[in-house]
């Protein structure tokens with residue numbers, strides 16, 4: 001996608017294959033700052049501390065982290081150790097483990113001397129496959145938006161939660177890909193952007209992305225979605241996902257489940273954009289089995305933003321001694337999901353449909 005008319009991705013490998021360059025997403029929307037990550041340690045930190053975030057993006061970034069580690073040492077023990085360590089950077093999005101498993105499958109059979117160049121090739125392939133998958137998700141999702149636009153005049157009102165945009169992937173985004181394609185196809189569009197407490201990925205990232213692309217949007221407090229749906233102001237919900245179970249339970253950013261409940265109560269279709277790299281066929285019951293990341297309580301008790309002098313500052317919003325909990329994701333049961341928009345087409349969130357779905361290709 002473009003920033004100020006210039007094509008940009010949130011992750012790219014240096015041609016010399018000695019580093020990757022990422023956008024430090026902690027600073028958006030106030031500052032667009034690129035960071036060069038030249039060690040596996042730097043990549044691990046960037047994933048753990050959310051310089052890069054979003055399920056597909058952390059998968060691709062970890063793949064490059066493994067390639068960087070093989071530049072240093074590529075024997076069997078070094079390969080396995082680096083993969084185990086990178087896998088621990090964040091627990092919930094399965095794309096991290098998926099990308100590392102794909103790297104290991106390619107690299108394990110090779111002699112140590114051939115592993116580093118093959119690792120860079122495979123990480124590049126993971127990144128490019130992600131771009132292709134998201135573009136295809138966009139094409140399939142576009143059909144849903146066009147169908148609504150054909151039924152009545154006025155913009156199609158979409159509600160989204162968190163940031164499943166191009167910043168969360170290598171390009172296009174997942175939930176945003178249909179929006180960007182609708183915009184290009186001339187479908188009139190308006191997006192309700194949930195702020196997404198506690199880290200505000202909607203306010204700071206999705207609103208910024210949509211603004212760059214000229215997609216009309218309105219930022220709302222997380223609690224506004226149900227009200228908007230009751231008043232007929234949401235035509236459909238599209239969110240991303242971090243892990244989808246074999247029977248179609250969807251783990252995504254905390255608060256997604258409440259949106260799905262409100263959507264069901266109001267007859268609003270609830271779609272999930274899911275690249276097949278986010279499908280975890282090893283688990284059935286998403287609520288019981290997805291490991292939910294618990295992040296720092298400080299993300300709940302404090303806010304950061306731009307002050308009147310243009311400085312990014314952090315402020316407290318709770319009494320100093322307040323105990324806060326911060327589960328970062330929740331699980332929406334499959335029964336509340338209208339459909340999964342995948343790169344292979346739109347499928348129902350059922351064990352049968354997902355069993356029949358081919359893997360990433």
Ligand code: MRU
Pocket residue numbers: 053054055056093161162163164165168169173174175201239240241242252253328
């Ligand atoms: O904690 P984050 O910002 O990594 O969470 C991101 C989300 O929950 C996204 O919706 C999900 O990863 C899909 S990104 C295409």
